[in-house]
Amino acid sequence: MKMILEVHYQPKYDLNTDTLVGVESLVRLKDGQGGFISPVHFIEYAEETGLIFRLGEQVLEKSCIAAKTWLDKGLPIKVAVNISAKQFSDTKLVNTVAEILERTQLPSRYLELEVTESALIENFDYTVSQLKLISGMGVSISLDNFGTGYSSLSYLRLFPIDVLKIDQSFVRDMLNDEQALNIVTTIIELAHSLKFQIVAEGIETLQQKESIARAWLSNRPRLFI
Numbered sequence: 629m630k631m632i633l634e635v636h637y638q639p640k641y642d643l644n645t646d647t648l649v650g651v652e653s654l655v656r657l658k659d660g661q662g663g664f665i666s667p668v669h670f671i672e673y674a675e676e677t678g679l680i681f682r683l684g685e686q687v688l689e690k691s692c693i694a695a696k697t698w699l700d701k702g703l704p705i706k707v708a709v710n711i712s713a714k715q716f717s718d719t720k721l722v723n724t725v726a727e728i729l730e731r732t733q734l735p736s737r738y739l740e741l742e743v744t745e746s747a748l749i750e751n752f753d754y755t756v757s758q759l760k761l762i763s764g765m766g767v768s769i770s771l772d773n774f775g776t777g778y779s780s781l782s783y784l785r786l787f788p789i790d791v792l793k794i795d796q797s798f799v800r801d802m803l804n805d806e807q808a809l810n811i812v813t814t815i816i817e818l819a820h821s822l823k824f825q826i827v828a829e830g831i832e833t834l835q836q837k838e839s840i841a842r843a844w845l846s847n848r849p850r851l852f853i
Contacts, residue, residue, distance in 0.1 A: 632658040633683070635690045637707070640827060643841060650706040650740070653691040655683070675714045684715045685724055692732040692739060699738060708740040708770060713747035716754070722761045729765070736766035740791065744772050748783055756786060763788035770827070775811060784822060792819045796830025802839055813843040 637651035657665040674680040688709050695707040715721055729736055741762060748755055748771075763769055770791035771783070775798060783789070794815050801808035812828070819826040828840050 633686055633690075634658050634664075635687055635694070637694065640708075643828075643837075643844060648703075648705060650708060651695075652708045652742075653687055653710070655687045671712070675712060680712055680714050681718055684712065685728070688725070689728050689732065692728050692734045695738050696732050696734040699734070704738065706738050706740050706768065708742050710742045710772065711747070713744065713750045716743075716747055716751065716758060722758055725762055725767065726765060729767075737768075740768040740770050742770045742772040742793070745774070745776075745783065748787060759788055763790075773829075775815060784818075784824075789824065791825045791827060793827045793829055799828050799830045799836060799840065803835055809839065809843070812840060816843050 634656045636654045636656060638654055639648055640650040640652060641647065642649045655667060657670055659665060671680070674683050691707045691709045695705065698705055711721075718724070725739075725741070729739065743755075743759070759769055768790040769788055770793055771787075771789050772793050773795040774792045776795045784792075792815060794812055798808045798812050798815075802812050803809075816826060818824075831837050831840065
């Protein structure tokens with residue numbers, strides 16, 4: 629069965645202005661019958677077989693091409709691309725990012741790489757050096773699913789992180805769970821004090837938007853949804 633790789637783009641909006649400020653790349657595989665296969669079912673296989681390196685490169689390139697197309701049409705928005713823990717073991721990662729930016733002619737400020745806390749600790753010293761080189765190109769670094777992993781605050785000091793992403797599980801539960809709401813508020817306060825941008829994942833209802841807006845108003849970091 630022939631599989632087709634597709635990259636979909638989830639929009640990110642500035643909570644203060646309701647304007648589109650960026651997108652997040654979401655990779656999907658399309659089967660021969662027109663259906664989509666969830667990443668839950670193929671990312672783990674790709675990592676186990678080593679296909680994740682080629683897959684990651686293709687997603688990064690497609691994302692940069694899309695961002696450059698939008699930029700040329702007068703829509704300067706940043707594209708965020710997830711980098712798996714396995715990809716950080718690739719000694720060619722930094723060169724791959726640089727080569728794709730050069731090949732697509734996308735200015736580095738329009739690219740953001742998302743990493744998880746588990747990816748940060750898998751090979752600590754090497755990951756620090758990789759991220760510093762990538763950050764030195766002008767590419768933003770986002771810490772994905774913040775609060776669900778090891779959550780060591782030392783990461784925020786040692787790694788060149790620009791953006792914290794509040795995990796959607798906290799956002800989903802904050803209307804009915806006071807503890808989840810307190811966690812969201814605390815992350816926003818932390819981002820504000822460290823001068824990070826912040827992204828709230830999974831805002832799907834007006835009630836969720838209003839709730840997170842109240843938490844944000846008392847702190848005023850830049851918040852995207």
